[in-house]
Structure formats: structure tokens, C-alpha cells
Amino acid sequence: MTGAGPDSEMSPQNGMLVVISGPGGVGKDTLIAMLRERDPRLCYSVSYSTRPRRSYEVDGKHYKFVDEDRFEQLVTEGELLEHVRVNGYLYGSSATRVEEALARGRDVILKLDVQGGEQVRQRRPDAVFIFISPPSMEELMRRRRDRATEPDAVIQARQELAEVEMGYAERYDHVVVNDDADRAAGQIEAILEQERRRRG
Numbered sequence: 001m002t003g004a005g006p007d008s009e010m011s012p013q014n015g016m017l018v019v020i021s022g023p024g025g026v027g028k029d030t031l032i033a034m035l036r037e038r039d040p041r042l043c044y045s046v047s048y049s050t051r052p053r054r055s056y057e058v059d060g061k062h063y064k065f066v067d068e069d070r071f072e073q074l075v076t077e078g079e080l081l082e083h084v085r086v087n088g089y090l091y092g093s094s095a096t097r098v099e100e101a102l103a104r105g106r107d108v109i110l111k112l113d114v115q116g117g118e119q120v121r122q123r124r125p126d127a128v129f130i131f132i133s134p135p136s137m138e139e140l141m142r143r144r145r146d147r148a149t150e151p152d153a154v155i156q157a158r159q160e161l162a163e164v165e166m167g168y169a170e171r172y173d174h175v176v177v178n179d180d181a182d183r184a185a186g187q188i189e190a191i192l193e194q195e196r197r198r199r200g
Contacts (some may be wrong), residue, residue: 015102016195018109020188021117022132023162025144026045027178028111029062031132034185035109039178039192043106045098048074051089054149063091082112082119086155087155091116121171128195131172135179137163157190163198 022028036042049063050071059065066074071090074080083092093110100109110127112120120127134140140162144155169175174191178184 001009013105013200014137015104015106015108016192017098017102017120017127018042018107018192019117019120019127019129020109020111020132021114021131021142021165021172022178023165024132024158025140025147025162026134027131027143027184028132030181031178031185032109034181036188038185039107039176040139041107042109042192043101044111045093045101047111048092048094049082049089051087057099071188081110081123082116084113084119086113086115087154087161093120093123101193107196114165117168117172119124128174128192129172130174130176130191132184133146133166133167133169133175133177135177165185 020032032044036044046060046062046064048066048071050066050068051063053063053065057063068090071083071092074092074094074153075083079094079096080092081095081098083090085091091113093112093116098108098110110116110120117129121129134143136148137159141155141159144150144158150158174188176184176187176191
């Protein structure tokens with residue numbers, strides 16, 4: 001489900017699909033929020049998820065939370081651009097909402113794990129693929145522990161998954177190291193501007 005609402009200004013050109021991936025805890029949500037605040041052309045496609053909602057999360061803003069039966073129905077209906085199971089939970093992006101926003105000339109950000117990124121690469125190779133990397137794996141672990149939203153066993157499992165995900169970085173068009181959020185957001189902005197000029 002996307003956060004894009006009706007756009008009063010119609011664009012003659014389709015928008016650009018932007019895939020942002022990276023290990024959990026690397027700061028993807030923070031960077032996406034900064035990008036959207038700075039650039040009104042960007043909208044964020046909120047994924048469906050079957051995992052429990054965390055205390056700070058808002059349904060429809062962070063994820064569209066659904067049960068497994070509803071998720072499987074979306075898969076059967078062909079409604080999902082990509083869908084994956086991560087840490088026992090299902091995640092997927094609405095193809096309809098993404099395509100509608102692109103047709104209105106909006107640039108759409110998808111926050112995906114590397115499996116989802118691979119699926120989108122097959123269906124939409126014209127997308128811009130950006131991988132967010134931590135300064136180091138030690139720093140990533142520190143950030144996870146500081147968040148204090150998960151038990152140690154889950155933190156350790158996610159850290160091990162992050163090691164696997166880092167191996168996909170080279171498959172992305174761009175790798176941005178999130179050592180400073182403001183600097184990293186600026187680097188992503190420059191990448192998007194470059195892509196717009198190239199496609200324009």
C-alpha cells in the first residue's frame with residue numbers, strides 16, 4: 001500500500017521506481033523520511049506485512065499489517081509486485097498502488113529486503129537500486145542493541161541475516177554508507193537527480 005495520495009499536477013512522464021535495501025537497523029526508515037521531507041516528488045510505498053506491529057509503529061504508515069490469510073489472498077490475486085518471507089513473516093508491495101503513482105509522475109520508493117529487490121529487478125529492471133550499508137557490522141550491532149526493541153536472540157538472528165544481505169550490495173546500482181544520516185540522504189538525493197537527468 002502506498003502513501004501516495006491523488007496528485008493535482010499531472011505529469012506527462014512516468015515517475016521513477018526507486019528500490020532501497022539494506023540490513024535491518026541500518027537506518028533506511030530515517031533516510032526515507034528525510035528524502036520525502038526534502039523532495040515532494042517522492043512518495044513511499046508502504047509494504048504489507050504479517051509481523052506483529054511494534055509499539056511505535058502506525059498501521060498504514062510503517063506497514064499495512066495483515067494476517068497470513070489476507071496476505072495469501074493478495075498473492076493469489078496477483079496484487080503484489082514482490083513478496084518474501086523474512087524471519088518467519090511475510091512482506092509484499094502493492095503493484096497496483098505503485099503503478100498508479102508512477103503513472104501520475106511520482107517517484108516511488110520501495111523499501112525492500114534483498115530477496116524482494118531481486119524480484120523487482122526481474123519485473124522492473126528500469127528501477128534505481130540503492131543499497132544502504134552500515135559503516136561496519138559492529139556499528140550495526142550497536143544500533144540494534146540501542147534500539148532495544150527486540151530480545152537478544154532476535155538481534156543475533158537479524159545480525160546473522162545482515163551478513164548474508166551485505167553480500168548482495170554489489171548487485172545494486174549504488175551503495176551508500178550510512179555513517180551520517182544527513183550526508184547519506186544528500187548522496188541519495190544526488191543519485192536521484194542524476195537518474196532524472198539521464199532519463200529526462
